[in-house]
Amino acid sequence: MKKAVILLSGGLDSATCLAYAKSQQFDCYALIFDYGQKHSVELESAKAIADYFGARYKIFKLDNQQFAGSALTDKKITIPDFNPTSMNIPPTYVPARNTIFLSIALAWAEIIGSMDIFIGVSSIDYSGYPDCRPEYIQAFQQLANLATKQGVEQSSMTIHTPLIQLSKAETIQLGIRLGTPYKMTISCYRANDLGQSCGKCDSCNYRIKGFHEAGIADPIDYVG
Amino acid sequence: MKKAVILLSGGLDSATCLAYAKSQQFDCYALIFDYGQKHSVELESAKAIADYFGARYKIFKLDNQQFAGSALTDKKITIPDFNPTSMNIPPTYVPARNTIFLSIALAWAEIIGSMDIFIGVSSIDYSGYPDCRPEYIQAFQQLANLATKQGVEQSSMTIHTPLIQLSKAETIQLGIRLGTPYKMTISCYRANDLGQSCGKCDSCNYRIKGFHEAGIADPIDYVG
Numbered sequence: 001m002k003k004a005v006i007l008l009s010g011g012l013d014s015a016t017c018l019a020y021a022k023s024q025q026f027d028c029y030a031l032i033f034d035y036g037q038k039h040s041v042e043l044e045s046a047k048a049i050a051d052y053f054g055a056r057y058k059i060f061k062l063d064n065q066q067f068a069g070s071a072l073t074d075k076k077i078t079i080p081d082f083n084p085t086s087m088n089i090p091p092t093y094v095p096a097r098n099t100i101f102l103s104i105a106l107a108w109a110e111i112i113g114s115m116d117i118f119i120g121v122s123s124i125d126y127s128g129y130p131d132c133r134p135e136y137i138q139a140f141q142q143l144a145n146l147a148t149k150q151g152v153e154q155s156s157m158t159i160h161t162p163l164i165q166l167s168k169a170e171t172i173q174l175g176i177r178l179g180t181p182y183k184m185t186i187s188c189y190r191a192n193d194l195g196q197s198c199g200k201c202d203s204c205n206y207r208i209k210g211f212h213e214a215g216i217a218d219p220i221d222y223v224g
Numbered sequence: 225m226k227k228a229v230i231l232l233s234g235g236l237d238s239a240t241c242l243a244y245a246k247s248q249q250f251d252c253y254a255l256i257f258d259y260g261q262k263h264s265v266e267l268e269s270a271k272a273i274a275d276y277f278g279a280r281y282k283i284f285k286l287d288n289q290q291f292a293g294s295a296l297t298d299k300k301i302t303i304p305d306f307n308p309t310s311m312n313i314p315p316t317y318v319p320a321r322n323t324i325f326l327s328i329a330l331a332w333a334e335i336i337g338s339m340d341i342f343i344g345v346s347s348i349d350y351s352g353y354p355d356c357r358p359e360y361i362q363a364f365q366q367l368a369n370l371a372t373k374q375g376v377e378q379s380s381m382t383i384h385t386p387l388i389q390l391s392k393a394e395t396i397q398l399g400i401r402l403g404t405p406y407k408m409t410i411s412c413y414r415a416n417d418l419g420q421s422c423g424k425c426d427s428c429n430y431r432i433k434g435f436h437e438a439g440i441a442d443p444i445d446y447v448g
Contacts, residue, residue, distance in 0.1 A: 063285055069335045089373050096331035099371045103327040107320035111293045136370040143367050146360040147323045149313050 001027040003114035004160075005105045008032050008057065010045030011187045012207055013163055016175035017120030018053055020162045023178050028055035029112060031105050035062040035097070036073045038192055045186045052181050060104055070094040072189060079189045082205035089128045090202060092189060098131035102140050102159070109157070110148050117144075118160045125168040125206045137161050168210025176216060183219035196221045225251040227338035228384070229329045232256050232281065234269030235411045236431055237387055240399035241344030242277055244386045247402050252279035253336060255329050259286040259321070260297045262416055269410045276405050284328055294318040296413060303413045306429035313352045314426060316413060322355035326364050326383070333381070334372050341368075342384040349392040349430045361385050392434025400440060407443035420445045 004026035008014045021028050030050040034043055043059065050057040071077040071091040080091060098121070105117050121132040130136060141159040145151035163171050175182065187207045188197035197204050199222040211218040228250035232238045245252050254274040258267055267283065274281035295301040295315040304315060322345070329341050345356040354360060365383040369375035387395050399406065411431045412421035421428050423446040435442040 061287055089376075093373055095334035095373070096327055096371055099327040099330060099367065100324070103320055103323040106323060110319035130373060130376045131371045133370070136367070139363070139367040139370050143323065143360070143363040146357070146363050147320055147355045149317055149319070149354060152313075152354045 001025060002116060003027045003029060003109075003112055004116040004118055005029045005031055005109045005112075005114055006055070006118040007101055007105060007120065008046045008050060008055075009120075010042030010049065010185060011120075011203070012168075012175070012182060012185045012210075013120035013122060013171060014046075015049050015120075015182070015185045016171050016178070016180050017118050017162060018049065018055060019175055019178035019180040021118045021160070022053050022055070026116060026118075028053065029108065029114065030055045030057035031101075031108060032057055032059045033062060033101055033104075034059055035094075038072060038075075038079070039186065039189050041191045042186045045184055048184050049181065052184065058108065062100070079201055081200040082202045087128075089130070092127065092202060093129055096131070098129075098136075099140070102144075106144050106148060106157075110150050113150070115150065115154065115157050116160060117158070118162070120163050121161055122163045122166060122168070122171065124166060125210060127202045127206075132164075134161075134164055137164065167213070168206050169213035172210050172214040172216055176214075185220070194223055196223055198223055225249060226340060227251045227253060227333075227336050228340040228342055229253050229255055229333045229336075229338055230279070230342040231325055231329055231344065232270045232274060232279075234266030234273065234409060235344075235427070236392075236399070236406060236409045236434075237344035237346060237395060238270075239273045239344075239406070239409045240395050240402070240404050241342050241386060242273065242279060243399055243402035243404040245342045245384070246277050246279070250340060250342075252277065253332065253338065254279045254281035255325075255332060256281055256283045257286060257325055257328075258283055259318075262296060262299075262303070263410065263413050265415050266410045269408055272408050273405065276408065282332065286324070303425055305424040306426045313354070316351065316426060317353055320355070322353075322360075323364070326368075330368050330372060330381075334374050337374070339374065339378065339381050340384060341382070342386070344387050345385055346387045346390060346392070346395065348390060349434060351426045351430075356388075358385075358388055361388065391437070392430050393437035396434050396438040396440055400438075409444070418447055420447055422447055
């Protein structure tokens with residue numbers, strides 16, 4: 001079996017991505033980041049989902065002082081409700097987050113001898129983060145092959161993005177077919193404070209819309 | 225003054241790079257990594273060099289378990305002497321190191337509002353690490369502009385590599401003109417164990433050769 005590194009957050013997309021990598025017969029190594037996110041309860045979900053799929057996992061702790069200036073990590077900045085009229089990148093954007101995560105995934109891939117990294121980004125139902133777009137992923141793949149000893153010697157590292165052209169509803173339909181345990185996932189940016197999902201932040205908004213459009217009941221609880 | 229993030233290791237090249245950025249009138253933010261390197265005494269050099277140039281600095285600690293498998297971080301792997309006949313990337317290669325370092329520099333740059341990152345890589349007198357080559361740096365710059373909010377909005381982030389086409393001797397000549405305090409730098413991979421420089425590892429080899437070719441006395445001490 002070929003090894004793959006899968007970025008796993010505990011949310012809906014990355015859980016589906018892990019299910020997809022498993023379905024493609026990869027030996028899965030889940031990489032989970034503790035980066036000072038306010039919704040750190042997602043880490044427990046991530047571990048449970050990795051166990052559910054029989055994947056090895058590593059929790060990589062990053063100095064969260066690095067990530068000041070985002071509503072997801074900075075106590076001084078409030079997580080906003082979803083704003084359907086805004087065209088701006090929202091304050092939940094974390095500077096260079098996916099680049100840092102993919103870089104560390106690249107190191108782990110090289111150490112374990114894997115040429116395959118999976119990341120559950122989507123450029124359809126998403127918050128406009130620049131590091132979720134296809135052109136960004138293509139640039140990272142090009143970099144990965146120039147950056148590493150194994151890239152230079154074998155030159156075929158692949159960044160897999162099975163969800164990048166899927167709507168949230170299509171992701172959920174794919175995930176259901178693949179047996180993704182959505183009840184174990186947490187999407188809400190406010191989950192730590194509330195103990196359940198708020199139903200109003202960007203992340204909840206896309207999730208609720210996705211289950212609704214897919215015609216599937218969301219198995220998690222929301223406030224109220 | 226424009227702000228710049230400078231990767232600073234405590235070695236000869238990055239000290240010269242900081243001197244160069246200062247000479248270009250940048251307000252310098254030095255980024256120092258504690259990644260479990262065996263020659264961690266270089267961290268003290270890096271701090272002293274940042275202070276010497278009046279640069280702000282941040283020490284970013286990275287979980288060194290991530291960096292298993294390199295002679296620079298793994299106690300089970302011996303640091304080799306320089307091998308002039310080898311065409312291979314040496315065991316001191318650290319998987320994806322510059323990609324991780326540059327990614328974190330990118331985050332810091334975005335947080336402080338800087339569009340300029342300096343890294344003291346050279347592709348002339350170097351150990352053959354893939355992430356020191358011009359094509360790698362170009363790929364990272366392209367990525368940086370796709371990855372970040374400020375890259376998308378302003379699209380002009382620059383990865384500066386003032387030493388990339390310089391021999392070690394030329395770097396030293398440049399650094400002397402710019403007032404780089406080479407006595408404060410540490411290059412040796414074995415500096416922690418020996419308390420001074422071994423004169424035999426890859427890094428010492430290139431340094432000694434560089435000072436010799438530049439016709440300048442190296443101000444640091446070597447064993448024996």
